[in-house]
């Protein structure tokens with residue numbers, strides 16, 4: 001909320017009064033259709049930023065808040081689909097094609113809406129994407145959300161597992177950590193189906209598409225899009241809502257897909273009229289008639305398709321969805337018996353097809369209506385179970401031979417962007433990766449083969465730099481992961497039936513858990529049992545322990561029982577990390593609290609907590625490490641020295657600030673032999689300091705400059721690293 005206030009009260013006002021070279025600047029504005037003013041629009045060129053100081057300050061603010069994850073920058077319309085999902089905090093949500101994760105982030109915000117840091121919502125999000133590299137991007141982005149209610153999977157969406165258990169059939173688990181699951185099938189209250197598409201709606205930002213686009217792209221994707229949407233509907237609970245969206249304006253990828261799934265679902269699914277929702281959002285109705293282009297020909301109906309082209313162009317691409325025979329039957333009754341041969345079409349009929357389905361309920365958002373990219377959105381509701389045949393996942397596609405993942409090099413224009421501030425943590429969404437596209441030339445001929453699975457596993461991705469390889473998430477193995485070697489070859493980790501990705505295991509080392517609970521004084525009311533997870537089958541050398549919500553725990557148990565069909569790349573929130581430094585080994589608890597897990601754990605902790613005055617708190621953030629005797633308040637120094645050696649938490653004492661009561665400000669620290677050190681990156685310290693400035697009473701803060709030890713200087717030199725690697729006392 002600090003950020004929102006800054007935008008509203010500072011930048012929105014100050015930028016309004018500015019001008020450059022005599023002409024007024026257009027201010028920043030909230031997007032009128034986004035709830036609670038949580039999304040803003042700005043439009044400045046680099047040249048303007050260079051010429052104006054307020055603009056430069058605004059730009060710096062955006063950069064910093066973006067880097068620490070408090071602001072997401074993304075194309076405005078790309079934020080629309082989740083808004084039509086009507087997500088509640090207790091919903092199970094599936095994001096079928098989720099990477100790079102800008103919409104996943106919104107879904108998580110909705111799940112966490114109004115739940116305090118210490119309570120977890122009942123709902124959860126499963127974010128899935130077949131492309132593992134893009135999944136890693138998603139994991140990196142959503143990390144800033146600090147959520148225990150997220151599972152990231154990397155399955156093919158059209159085959160996404162329902163994990164349905166047959167009665168009495170439960171897979172045994174090698175781990176011995178097995179129990180009968182509470183859930184018997186994985187079904188969702190909400191499904192977001194933001195499918196791969198040809199991306200022509202992003203033309204303004206990605207001029208490259210002018211060169212690359214051709215009608216074959218959309219035609220090639222239609223089959224996959226239908227399969228993904230059908231799978232989404234079969235995983236949707238009766239009464240649940242699914243949003244289908246693309247950033248393409250091609251009806252073959254849009255209305256034709258919606259029409260085809262409606263036909264296949266035969267009345268069990270309804271296209272919802274959402275004209276009363278988000279009234280400020282300017283949108284146009286979906287098309288009821290269109291033509292299909294193939295090899296330079298405009299085709300009005302499937303009867304126009306030559307036999308040779310019937311592999312690439314299918315009846316479902318046309319408004320009626322009618323097969324060749326059906327259109328011919330219809331034609332003969334209309335045209336009084338004019339015959340066409342099976343092999344060639346002598347004349348292209350101009351009998352126009354018009355869909356009988358209420359496709360006008362779909363939404364088309366076009367650039368010239370409100371200065372955005374283009375988007376297509378359809379909202380579907382499941383009224384009853386699908387016809388039995390449609391419940392099944394699509395056959396495994398022979399994807400490697402037919403598909404080509406196009407690297408998307410769309411570049412986010414830094415200056416024309418929507419800003420979405422909210423709460424404490426947000427993320428920069430990489431608009432460059434907004435539209436991963438898969439071109440599948442013949443998806444309908446999908447063959448059942450295993451080549452795709454093997455290829456995915458054997459082509460390990462590159463991890464984001466700051467993610468340590470071994471046993472950290474994302475767990476999909478790369479060159480650095482799983483250092484176990486067998487006769488010179490790296491032994492790949494195994495997660496159930498998936499080779500090359502770390503296993504997901506419930507952490508049950510009772511002695512370690514008891515030690516953690518005792519050291520931090522964790523209240524019994526905080527559920528630990530079954531909520532701790534690791535990615536290392538060697539429990540003795542576990543480095544990281546993740547915490548999962550009850551909802552995620554249930555899904556993991558179901559997945560285990562069903563034989564692990566979910567290919568899990570990341571799960572839950574990193575809660576504890578093993579201390580690896582020399583001094584860490586001396587601590588009576590081997591695990592420190594990670595900064596992501598702290599907000600969740602803190603309200604349940606009774607030990608290892610210090611309360612610092614503003615002055616000492618600020619000094620800690622500035623100098624990173626302070627000796628007990630150097631704290632301004634001697635009492636604070638004394639209390640620090642009385643703590644057990646190891647991880648501790650320093651909370652800001654609010655007296656003397658104007659901080660709202662609800663806002664606990666705390667940082668993870670290390671109580672060393674003689675000092676306390678902050679365990680936060682330099683950037684996060686800077687951001688917190690800047691945020692605090694606003695609340696600090698006009699108190700004279702004494703300068704520690706003279707007392708600053710050489711050790712402290714060393715710490716300051718270390719930028720961008722977690723302080724556990726730079727604990728001053730273990731450096732010396």
Ligand SMILES: C[S@@+](CC[C@H](N)C(=O)[O-])C[C@H]1O[C@@H](n2cnc3c(N)ncnc32)[C@H](O)[C@@H]1O
Nearest residue numbers: 097098099100101102103130131157194196436
């Ligand atoms: C339009 S992008 C998704 C953008 C994302 N929803 C967001 O808001 O950040 C489409 C995604 O679909 C993924 N994809 C392509 N084929 C897929 C498949 N068969 N199953 C799952 N994901 C797929 C691509 O890797 C790409 O990340």
